[in-house]
Amino acid sequence: MRFWLQRLGPHGFFRIFPVIFLLTFLTCLVPSHGISSPLGDQSYLNELLSRAAILRLAEEREWQVLLHYRRTWLGGVESMQDDPGFFLAPQGKTNPQAELAATLTHFFVDEVVGRSKQPAQCAFVARYHWLKERLLFDDARLPPLPCERFKNWFDEFNAEAISLIFPTGFMNNPSSMFGHTFLRVDGKDQTPQTRILAYTINYAAQLPPNAGLEYAVKGLVGMYPGYFSTIPYYLKVQEYRDIDNRDIWEYRLNLTERQVTRLLMHTWELGNAYFDYYFFGENCAYHILSLIEAAEPSVHLLDAFPAYTIPVDTVRLLRESGLVGEVTSRPSRSTLVRRKRASMTGDERGWLDRAIRNPAEIREDGFQSLHSERQAFILEAASDYLLQHSAGAGEEGVPYREKNRTILRARSELKVTPSAVRIEPYVTQPDLGHGTSRIGVGAGWRNHRAFEEVSFRGAYHDLLDPEPGYTPDAQIEAVSISVRHYHDQSQARVERFGLINITSLAPIDGLSRSPSWKVNVGMNTIRHNGCQLCSNGVASGGIGAAMESSLFKREVYFAFAEAEANYSKAYDEHHRVGGGGTVGVLSDLTDRWKLMLSGTYLRYALGDKSEDLRWFVGSRYTLSQDWALRVEYNHRDRDNDVVFSIQAFF
Incomplete structure (x- = not known):
C-alpha cells in the first residue's frame, strides 16, 4: 500500500480517495450470506480493492468487454447481458465499479453463484484470470480453486485455432435468409479432413416448437432468450449443408494461443447466461463478435453495428480488420449434385435421373455399356441426391434411404475411382460481394x-x-x-x-x-x-x-x-x-x-x-x-x- 501511495503522491491520493470510498461502500452492499472469507483474509481483499481503485480497472476496456457494457444515450453504461445470474452485484448491470468490487469479494469464498452453481473463481474464469494478471494475486493469500468442470471442458477442445463459419442464406426460413455465423474450435491434432469432428460455439434464440411466423415477430422485439452452446461441427454441417442445402464458408481467424484461451474462458462464463435475442440487432453475428472482442479487446468490432447486424457484414469487417487468414468452402449437398450433373453428357444425365427414380434400371445394358468410371460417377451423384432428400426427413426419407442402399451396393462393385470434378459453391466468397x-x-x-x-x-x-x-x-x-x-x-x-x-x-x-x-x-x-x-x-x-x-x-x-x-x-x-x-x-x-x-x-x-x-x-x-x-x-x-x-x- 505504501508503494502505491508513494507513486500517487498526496494530490493523486485525494483524487482517488472518493473511488476507494465508493468501492468499499459498494462491497458492504454485497449480500453477506455465505461471505465468510474461507479462502483469504479481509485485509487482503481490502488491499485488492484499493489497488483496483488506484488502477481504475472498472474503466478499462477489458473489464467493459467481459461484462458486455455499452454506452447509453444518457452517458452511462449498461450491460447487454440480461441474465441476473451473470452479475454478482445487485446493480452490476449498470455499475462496472460495483460489479468489480463484488467479483473480487466473491473470489474469496467458495459460495456457488450464477446459473452454473459454481464458485465465482470457476464460474467467471475470464474475469478471474484478467484480474489476477492485473492485480498480481498472491496465491498464498487468495488460494486458486481447481475448477475441475472448466478444466475438463477446456481440455476437451485441445484448442489450436478458431474458425468463423458462415452458412449462406436459406430463403425458405425467415431466421436464415441473411445467413448465419458461428465459431469452430480447431483442435491441435485435427486435419482439414477431420475438422468435421471439432466442436462449435453457436449463439441462437431458444425457440418453442413450431415457432414459425411467431419467431419473425417476437424475434424483432427481443422476446426470446439467446444462449451460447457447444455443438459438434458434423451436426451443424448436417443441418446446414445436407438439410437446408446451404453452402458453408470457413474463415480461419488469426488468433494467438493466448487469445484462443481468452475466448474459450469467456465462452465458459456465458454458457448458462442469456441475452435477449433481437433478429436484426443482437443476433448470432453480433454476439459472436463479442466473443472475438473478448479474445482481443483492442479491436472495436461491435461499434460498427449500432443499429442492425447482418452476418455477412461482420465477416467483411473481420477481414478488413486483419483477423481472417485462410478461407475454404464446404459446398452443400445440392451444389454437389448440380455441379456433377452439369459436367455430364445428356445421355449420362438421363441415366442419373432414371437411377434416382428406379435404381433397378442401372442393371440395364445401356448403363452397363458406359465406361466403369462414368458409371461410378453417376452412381455417386445419385447417392448424393438421395442423401440430400433423406437427411432430416424422418419417415418420409425411408424410400430415399432404401434407394440409396441399392445405389451404394452397385457402387461397391465398381473398383474404380472417377476423375475428380471441381466443386465450387454457387454462392461465391460472401465477404467479397457488394x-x-x-x-x-x-x-x-x-x-x-x-x-x-x-x-x-x-x-x-x-x-x-x-x-x-x-x-x-x-x-x-x-x-x-x-x-x-x-x-x-x-x-x-x-x-x-x-x-x-x-x-x-x-x-x-x-x-x-x-x-x-x-x-x-x-x-x-x-x-x-x-x-x-x-x-x-x-x-x-x-x-x-x-x-x-x-x-x-x-x-x-x-x-x-x-x-x-x-x-x-x-x-x-x-x-x-x-x-x-x-x-x-x-x-x-x-x-x-x-x-x-x-x-x-x-x-x-x-x-x-x-x-x-x-x-x-x-x-x-x-x-x-x-x-x-x-x-x-x-x-x-x-x-x-x-x-x-x-x-x-x-
Missing part, C-alpha cells in the same frame, strides 16, 4: 415531367444487383425509400417506400421441383382517376415456377400467379383487392451486365373494380464491387417512368 446497404442518385422523366431522385436501401440485395457473394436468383430488400423532386413542384416527395420485398427464383430441372415465390409490403406512387401523384399502399404475394437456359450466358425465365391489395385515396372506395400473374426473364448478358424484363396483368374484383397492365425493363452495369449504373423503365396504366441512376453500396 455492401449490404445502398444509396443511389439519379434523374429521369415521368410522363414528360423531369425529376431528380435519391434512394436508400437498408439491406440487402435485389435481382439486378451484382451477384458475387449472394444467393443466386434471390432478392431480399428491407427498408428502402426513394425521394424525388419534380421540376414543376416546389418540394420533394416520397416516391416509394419498401418495408420488405422478397423474391426467390428456384429454377426447375430434372432433379429439383422447388417453387418460386415472392412477397412485397410497401408504398408506391400511382396515377389513377385523375390523380397524378397519389400514394398507394401495397401488400402482395405470389407463387410460381422458374427455368434456366444458356442461350446468351445464363437466363432465368419465371412466372407467378399472384394476389395484391392496395389502399389509396385515389380509389373510389379507397381500396382494391385482386389477382393475376407475372411473367419475365432475368438474364446475365455478360459478367458485368444484367437485364430483367417482366410483364404483369392484375384485375381487381373487390373495392375499386379496375385493372393494371404493367411492364418493367431494368438493366444494371457493374463498375466495381461497390459501384453500379442502372436504368429502369416502368409502365403502369398509361403511366410511364424512366430513371437513370448511379448506385453505391456500403
Whole structure:
C-alpha cells in the first residue's frame, strides 16, 4: 500500500480517495450470506480493492468487454447481458465499479453463484484470470480453486485455432435468409479432413416448437432468450449443408494461443447466461463478435453495428480488420449434385435421373455399356441426391434411404475411382460481394415531367444487383425509400417506400421441383382517376415456377400467379383487392451486365373494380464491387417512368 501511495503522491491520493470510498461502500452492499472469507483474509481483499481503485480497472476496456457494457444515450453504461445470474452485484448491470468490487469479494469464498452453481473463481474464469494478471494475486493469500468442470471442458477442445463459419442464406426460413455465423474450435491434432469432428460455439434464440411466423415477430422485439452452446461441427454441417442445402464458408481467424484461451474462458462464463435475442440487432453475428472482442479487446468490432447486424457484414469487417487468414468452402449437398450433373453428357444425365427414380434400371445394358468410371460417377451423384432428400426427413426419407442402399451396393462393385470434378459453391466468397446497404442518385422523366431522385436501401440485395457473394436468383430488400423532386413542384416527395420485398427464383430441372415465390409490403406512387401523384399502399404475394437456359450466358425465365391489395385515396372506395400473374426473364448478358424484363396483368374484383397492365425493363452495369449504373423503365396504366441512376453500396 505504501508503494502505491508513494507513486500517487498526496494530490493523486485525494483524487482517488472518493473511488476507494465508493468501492468499499459498494462491497458492504454485497449480500453477506455465505461471505465468510474461507479462502483469504479481509485485509487482503481490502488491499485488492484499493489497488483496483488506484488502477481504475472498472474503466478499462477489458473489464467493459467481459461484462458486455455499452454506452447509453444518457452517458452511462449498461450491460447487454440480461441474465441476473451473470452479475454478482445487485446493480452490476449498470455499475462496472460495483460489479468489480463484488467479483473480487466473491473470489474469496467458495459460495456457488450464477446459473452454473459454481464458485465465482470457476464460474467467471475470464474475469478471474484478467484480474489476477492485473492485480498480481498472491496465491498464498487468495488460494486458486481447481475448477475441475472448466478444466475438463477446456481440455476437451485441445484448442489450436478458431474458425468463423458462415452458412449462406436459406430463403425458405425467415431466421436464415441473411445467413448465419458461428465459431469452430480447431483442435491441435485435427486435419482439414477431420475438422468435421471439432466442436462449435453457436449463439441462437431458444425457440418453442413450431415457432414459425411467431419467431419473425417476437424475434424483432427481443422476446426470446439467446444462449451460447457447444455443438459438434458434423451436426451443424448436417443441418446446414445436407438439410437446408446451404453452402458453408470457413474463415480461419488469426488468433494467438493466448487469445484462443481468452475466448474459450469467456465462452465458459456465458454458457448458462442469456441475452435477449433481437433478429436484426443482437443476433448470432453480433454476439459472436463479442466473443472475438473478448479474445482481443483492442479491436472495436461491435461499434460498427449500432443499429442492425447482418452476418455477412461482420465477416467483411473481420477481414478488413486483419483477423481472417485462410478461407475454404464446404459446398452443400445440392451444389454437389448440380455441379456433377452439369459436367455430364445428356445421355449420362438421363441415366442419373432414371437411377434416382428406379435404381433397378442401372442393371440395364445401356448403363452397363458406359465406361466403369462414368458409371461410378453417376452412381455417386445419385447417392448424393438421395442423401440430400433423406437427411432430416424422418419417415418420409425411408424410400430415399432404401434407394440409396441399392445405389451404394452397385457402387461397391465398381473398383474404380472417377476423375475428380471441381466443386465450387454457387454462392461465391460472401465477404467479397457488394455492401449490404445502398444509396443511389439519379434523374429521369415521368410522363414528360423531369425529376431528380435519391434512394436508400437498408439491406440487402435485389435481382439486378451484382451477384458475387449472394444467393443466386434471390432478392431480399428491407427498408428502402426513394425521394424525388419534380421540376414543376416546389418540394420533394416520397416516391416509394419498401418495408420488405422478397423474391426467390428456384429454377426447375430434372432433379429439383422447388417453387418460386415472392412477397412485397410497401408504398408506391400511382396515377389513377385523375390523380397524378397519389400514394398507394401495397401488400402482395405470389407463387410460381422458374427455368434456366444458356442461350446468351445464363437466363432465368419465371412466372407467378399472384394476389395484391392496395389502399389509396385515389380509389373510389379507397381500396382494391385482386389477382393475376407475372411473367419475365432475368438474364446475365455478360459478367458485368444484367437485364430483367417482366410483364404483369392484375384485375381487381373487390373495392375499386379496375385493372393494371404493367411492364418493367431494368438493366444494371457493374463498375466495381461497390459501384453500379442502372436504368429502369416502368409502365403502369398509361403511366410511364424512366430513371437513370448511379448506385453505391456500403
